[in-house]
Amino acid sequence: MNIGILTSGGDGPGLNAVIRGAVRKGIRAYGYGFTGIRDGWRGLLENDTYPLHMVDVRGLSGRGGTILGTSRTHPYSQGGPERMREVMVENQIDAVIAIGGEGTLAGAARLADDEGLPVVGVPKTIDNDLDNTDYTFGFDTAQSIATESIDRLRTTAESHHRCMIVEVMGRNVGWIALQAGMASGAHAILLPEFPVTYDQIYAWVRSAWDRGRAPIVVVAEGFAPEGMDTQVSDRGLDIHGRVRLGGIADHLAPLIEEHTGIETRATVLGHLQRGGSPTAYDRVLATRLGMAAVDIVRDRQWGKMASLTGTDITRVGMAEAVDQLKLVPQHRWDEVKILLG
Numbered sequence: 001m002n003i004g005i006l007t008s009g010g011d012g013p014g015l016n017a018v019i020r021g022a023v024r025k026g027i028r029a030y031g032y033g034f035t036g037i038r039d040g041w042r043g044l045l046e047n048d049t050y051p052l053h054m055v056d057v058r059g060l061s062g063r064g065g066t067i068l069g070t071s072r073t074h075p076y077s078q079g080g081p082e083r084m085r086e087v088m089v090e091n092q093i094d095a096v097i098a099i100g101g102e103g104t105l106a107g108a109a110r111l112a113d114d115e116g117l118p119v120v121g122v123p124k125t126i127d128n129d130l131d132n133t134d135y136t137f138g139f140d141t142a143q144s145i146a147t148e149s150i151d152r153l154r155t156t157a158e159s160h161h162r163c164m165i166v167e168v169m170g171r172n173v174g175w176i177a178l179q180a181g182m183a184s185g186a187h188a189i190l191l192p193e194f195p196v197t198y199d200q201i202y203a204w205v206r207s208a209w210d211r212g213r214a215p216i217v218v219v220a221e222g223f224a225p226e227g228m229d230t231q232v233s234d235r236g237l238d239i240h241g242r243v244r245l246g247g248i249a250d251h252l253a254p255l256i257e258e259h260t261g262i263e264t265r266a267t268v269l270g271h272l273q274r275g276g277s278p279t280a281y282d283r284v285l286a287t288r289l290g291m292a293a294v295d296i297v298r299d300r301q302w303g304k305m306a307s308l309t310g311t312d313i314t315r316v317g318m319a320e321a322v323d324q325l326k327l328v329p330q331h332r333w334d335e336v337k338i339l340l341g
């Protein structure tokens with residue numbers, strides 16, 4: 001058996017650990033061969049591949065990024081499944097492990113379920129928005145980086161008697177904001193799932209200020225306040241079907257300053273949350289998922305992905321995992337709300 005591996009979509013800490021886990025398990029347990037596919041589906045469509053040996057994955061569990069490179073190339077572009085079949089035959093690739101987020105897994109599910117291609121998946125996203133898996137690797141690293149950054153912003157905010165607003169990633173969901181906001185003791189946490197009014201935000205900021213604190217506001221990039229002018233954005237629709245606002249922290253900072261009289265600074269953490277070394281939790285999860293993906297290939301369960309259920313690695317259909325986004329649930333919002341202000 002020769003297995004092709006690709007990483008597709010946005011990168012995330014832990015991708016290299018998946019590759020290492022899969023290659024080591026495949027070679028040691030089953031004597032399989034491996035082919036690295038460069039830059040996601042692009043490599044499979046353009047025949048850009050190379051043999052992956054044990055030595056290529058040495059020391060990879062703690063290294064950020066992906067040694068295979070990644071791209072957002074759509075699997076149905078450039079000849080699509082037919083072209084992939086040709087490239088797989090040419091390189092004697094018997095199965096493909098696709099590591100990626102919602103878009104990648106949706107494409108992989110179609111290739112397996114509709115085209116009959118031997119593809120299995122490993123879920124990856126720092127956003128933690130994939131259904132049918134409890135956590136995705138990369139998320140723990142992102143929430144840790146965000147928490148540390150907020151802690152650092154707090155000391156400068158206190159020195160200058162300022163309000164700090166910190167924008168974190170998450171695309172359409174608020175998992176990073178919720179966790180980092182809770183971990184760092186933020187005074188306002190703004191999630192796309194639970195829009196609040198501008199007045200509520202000002203009230204939380206003022207309440208912290210009145211107790212002598214430097215107010216900390218953590219906002220998910222997909223958040224939009226209730227009553228926002230939706231014409232100001234061209235970034236697509238949010239989970240409520242409204243037009244998304246780009247640069248929410250920069251939008252809110254001057255308004256907070258104007259309505260509370262407190263000097264306010266905005267910080268957008270951006271791709272810092274995706275770069276660098278994964279946490280121990282993400283390394284272990286990613287390694288286990290990579291190893292499990294090889295077992296799914298061994299069992300020829302095309303269309304399935306390795307998943308985390310509690311503390312166990314399980315198997316689920318990729319199509320089910322991308323059916324709907326995993327949103328922050330009401331009870332997590334109710335739980336954190338009492339801590340705000």
Ligand code: F6P
Pocket residue numbers: 010101125126127169170171221274
């Ligand atoms: O899905 C991961 C993610 O980092 C989101 O949180 C963010 O909205 C997006 O990717 C950024 O994508 P890009 O790297 O293409 O700018």
